[in-house]
Amino acid sequence: MRFEELPTPCFVVDEALIEKNLKILSGVMQRTGAKIILAQKAFSMTTLYPLIGEYLNGTTASGLFEARLGYEAMGKENHVFAPAYREDEIDEILSICDHIIFNSFSQLEKFKDRALRAGRKVGLRINPECSTQVGHEIYDPCTPGSRFGAKREDFRPELLDGVSGLHFHTLCQQNSDDLETTLRAVEENFGEWLPRMEWINFGGGHHITRDDYDLSTLEACIKRMQEQYDLKVYLEPGEAVALNAGYLVASVLDLHKNGIDIAILDTSATCHMPDVLEMPYRPPLFGSGESGEKPFTYRLTGQTCLTGDVIGDYSFDQPLKCGDRLVFGDMAIYSMVKTNTFNGTPLPAIAVQDKDGDCRVVREFGYQDFKMRLA
Numbered sequence: 001m002r003f004e005e006l007p008t009p010c011f012v013v014d015e016a017l018i019e020k021n022l023k024i025l026s027g028v029m030q031r032t033g034a035k036i037i038l039a040q041k042a043f044s045m046t047t048l049y050p051l052i053g054e055y056l057n058g059t060t061a062s063g064l065f066e067a068r069l070g071y072e073a074m075g076k077e078n079h080v081f082a083p084a085y086r087e088d089e090i091d092e093i094l095s096i097c098d099h100i101i102f103n104s105f106s107q108l109e110k111f112k113d114r115a116l117r118a119g120r121k122v123g124l125r126i127n128p129e130c131s132t133q134v135g136h137e138i139y140d141p142c143t144p145g146s147r148f149g150a151k152r153e154d155f156r157p158e159l160l161d162g163v164s165g166l167h168f169h170t171l172c173q174q175n176s177d178d179l180e181t182t183l184r185a186v187e188e189n190f191g192e193w194l195p196r197m198e199w200i201n202f203g204g205g206h207h208i209t210r211d212d213y214d215l216s217t218l219e220a221c222i223k224r225m226q227e228q229y230d231l232k233v234y235l236e237p238g239e240a241v242a243l244n245a246g247y248l249v250a251s252v253l254d255l256h257k258n259g260i261d262i263a264i265l266d267t268s269a270t271c272h273m274p275d276v277l278e279m280p281y282r283p284p285l286f287g288s289g290e291s292g293e294k295p296f297t298y299r300l301t302g303q304t305c306l307t308g309d310v311i312g313d314y315s316f317d318q319p320l321k322c323g324d325r326l327v328f329g330d331m332a333i334y335s336m337v338k339t340n341t342f343n344g345t346p347l348p349a350i351a352v353q354d355k356d357g358d359c360r361v362v363r364e365f366g367y368q369d370f371k372m373r374l375a
C-alpha cells in the first residue's frame, strides 16, 4: 500500500534509510576490522534483522529475552550484558550467547566458571569514572552512585583468569571526541589489564550515522586499541543503526482551545513515544515549524488522562482539521521497544516501507494485547 493508506497510529521504518546507516557502519568495519553488533534494546524490529545481519556481525542483549530474540531472528554473534543475572536464567543465557559480560567481580565469582565450561567468552564491564555528558545524569553510567561496572578500586585480579575482554558503555548520542576522552580514562585506570585481554567492547552511544559524526577519530581510536594492545574491538550501537530511519504516522482526532489551540491525536507521548517525556526531546514533524514560526500554532497532545501527555507545540501553514495525518520523524529508535498500553491506549501498527516506497503492515495490535498483560 501507499504511505498515505497506512492505518494510524503506525510506526513505519524505511528500509532504504536503515541500509544507508548500515553502509556507514560497514564502512567503519571494513576500514578498521572492528566488529559492530546491534544493541537490540534501541531497535528490535526482527522483520529487518535479515537485512541488518547482511552488514553487522550480530546482536547484543540486555537480558535473556532480547538474547533469545537475537538468537532466533539474526543467529549471528550474540552478546549479552545485564547488571545482574538470575540463577534461573543463566543456563539458558549460556546456551544461546557466545559473549557474556558481567557487571561486577561478585557476578564473575558466581557465574564465570559455568560460562567458561559452556565455552563462552567472558567479559567484565568496567566503570572508567569519566563523565562526558553534562546535565544528563539518568543516561550517564559514570555518574556518582551508578550501579554500572567495576571501578579500578573494585578490581580483584585473582578473578581475572578466563576473562577475555573488557566492556565499557558510557556514551549517549555522542561524537567520537568523547570516545577519545573516555578511552584515555580507560587506559589510565585499566591499562595494566589490557595486554592480557583478547577484546574490548566500546559499548553504544556512538552517533556514528549522524551527519556531523567524526568517523576518522573513531577509526583512530579503534586502530590504537588494535595496534597498541593487540585487541579485537567491538562496538554495539543501537541508535546509530536506525537513526532517522522511521516515522510515527498519526491522525488528528479533535481540536480544542484553552489559551492555545490544541490538537488531540490518535497517538500519545506517554504510550507511544515515552522518550519525548523521559529524555526529553522534541520529535521532528514533517511540514511543521517551531511554535509561532508558521501562522497556525497547535499544542499536539495524546489521548491519555495524563495532562502532560504533550508531544510539543508546532506550527503549520494551514489550520489543522480532524482527519489530518501528521508524520513524526526519527521514530524507529527507542520507540516501539518502549510502548505501553496505559489507559488502554491501542499500540501503533508496525510497517515497513521498501526501497520502491511501497508500504506493508507487518504487525497490528488489538484489545487482546492490552488485556493479556493484566489479570
Ligand SMILES: *Cc1c(COP(=O)(O)O)cnc(C)c1O
Residues within 6 Å of the ligand: 039, 041, 042, 081, 169, 171, 172, 173, 203, 204, 205, 206, 236, 237, 238, 239, 240
Ligand atoms: C544502551 C546500550 C547500548 C546502545 O546504546 P545506543 O545509545 O542506543 O547506541 C549498548 N550497550 C549497552 C550496554 C547499553 O546499555
